[in-house]
Amino acid sequence: MLRENQRRFKFDWIIIILFLLLVGFGYLNILSASHVGEIESYFDTSKLYGKQLMFLGLTFVLIVFILSFEAKFYERFASIIYFVAMLALIGLFIFGKDVNGARSWYGIGSMTIQPSEFAKFATALAVAKYISDLETNMETIRDQLRVAAIIFIPALLILLQNDAGSTIVYLAFFFVFYREGLQQVYLIIALSLIILAVLGLKYGVLITAIISTIILASVYFFRRKKRGSMIQYIIVLLVAVSFSYGVRLFYEHGIKPHQQNRISLWLRLEKDPVKLERMKKAEAYNLIQSEQAISSGGFSGKGFLEGTRTTGKFVPEQETDYIFSTVGEEWGFLGTSFVVLIFVFLIIRILYLAESQKSQFSRVYGYGVASILFIHFTINIGMVMGLIPTVGIPLPFFSYGGSGLWGFTILLFIFVKLDSNKINEW
Known part of the structure; x- marks a missing residue:
């Protein structure tokens, strides 16, 4: 399983470089959003930026571990990985820890682990395994229902834990199904x-x-x-x-009142000006502060560690879901454009490599990776800019948190491994 492959792997360095740019620039913005006063030590794990640096160090150990397995391992054990991930989600109902109203974490000492972040790559593996084993293009209703059940199970478990944001991510697999032959009528129905x-x-x-x-x-x-x-x-x-x-x-x-208010503000349903103002103060405070932070950055930004709204802690949860507002204030239009372009290039590169795979398993998994990253990237930035309702969803490789960083890293580097070892050489 872990035996050394004799030949030299040729990893896609474009993906790796784009990954490094995202995690590196992300850390700079986490540092800016989380520091208070003078920074005495970047390795102070009592501070969020110190913890994130530790998470980053462990991330590179994780990458080496992922790449050390044979590529065939991920296809062979996809079902087992999925099963373990589902058990971890189920265990939250018994051993989980409530954070911000969601029972989505395991408490391990002073740290927390969020299994839903790891369930994404496990589900992508399971979907790729099932579709590749079909040797057809999901032509029958039975196959369509079975593959839909693979994504419905984790989505339902996560929804029951009051984590609607992570549940939405599973809509990403619709793009995968469409690529693998799902009839166009389903797309029309979904849009309708x-x-x-x-x-x-x-x-x-x-x-x-x-x-x-x-x-x-x-x-x-x-x-x-x-x-x-x-x-x-x-x-x-x-x-x-x-x-x-x-x-x-x-x-x-x-749905709960605060969720109603978020949708109401997005669609501008409330007509009473007094109630609307009250709703803005309660539910749209983060969004309003985020928009003001981004707009204040102008073209080139105020400079690293110079954002007044960022250093003044005007934007709650800025180092996590609202990290993009830090980019807007301190790096301006140039910085936000840089982040958007990096994500666009990364997703396009993954899709390009997915199409070049000779293994259907690798291709389907590649489309799963690209789709999940696309949904996260689109919803997070759209949320921060007020284009879609506010949901709790991180920006991949960028937002603070070990579970999210490790989950996305595993998701991406399994594909890097699969791409490095084409099916004709297995």
Whole structure:
């Protein structure tokens, strides 16, 4: 299992360099966001920047460990790794520690470990293993349901632990399924449901029903060939209206008040100016401070350790979910553009290498890695800039935390290992 491979591996150094740029620049911003007063020692583990430096040191040990295994190990033991990860998630209900209202951590002395961060790479491995074993393109409903269950199980366990942000990440696998042959109709259905949900919340069920009727009537009358029975269109309309109504009920009775307020602020549902101002102070405080920090950075930023809102601790949780606001204030438009470009290049590079794989397992896993990073990157930056509702989700390789850093590192470097050892050489 751990025996030394005789030939020399050729790792993709572009991915490794992009990774180093992200963790290095991320640490500088964690240092800026977490330090108070004069920095006496960067290795002071009583400070967040000292702990993060320790996490970084252990990360490089972890990378060596990951790369020391044979590439075939990750395919052979994918199911076992997934099973262990699910047990770790289940164990949280008994031994877990509550942090900020979510039961998502194990307490180990003064440290905490978040299993959901490791469940992502385990699920990506399991999905890749199942799809590659099919030797088909998920053509049957049975196969589609089984592979959907692989991602539904961890998503449900994490949701039950009150960690909605991490649950959303599992939508990333939809991109993987689409690449592997999932019919286009599923994509259309998914986009339609998202639009219906937003319309139902923003304009109400009646307006949504009218819009849906107009669209379906237009499709029916202008689609001369294969238009189908009118009964089918009526059924689709009823389903659309029922779904919109269900989303409205869930919004009003199925989620917590602070979650309602976040959605309300995002869609601008509240009309009462007094209540709106109260909601902003309670639920949008982080966002408002984050936006002000980013905008104050201008083109080139205020300089490293010179951000007044960052050093003044105006933005809560700035070293974790809101770390991008530190980049905006201290490094400006140039710094934020640099971070965005690095992530874009990394994701494109992973997709390019995934397409070059001769093993379906490696290709599917590569798409899983790219999709997970894309969802995290898009949601985190969109959240910090107020483009999407606030959810607790870190910026990969950038936000403070050992579990997140190690989870993303394992996710990425398993693919680096798979890419270094192509199927034709196994």
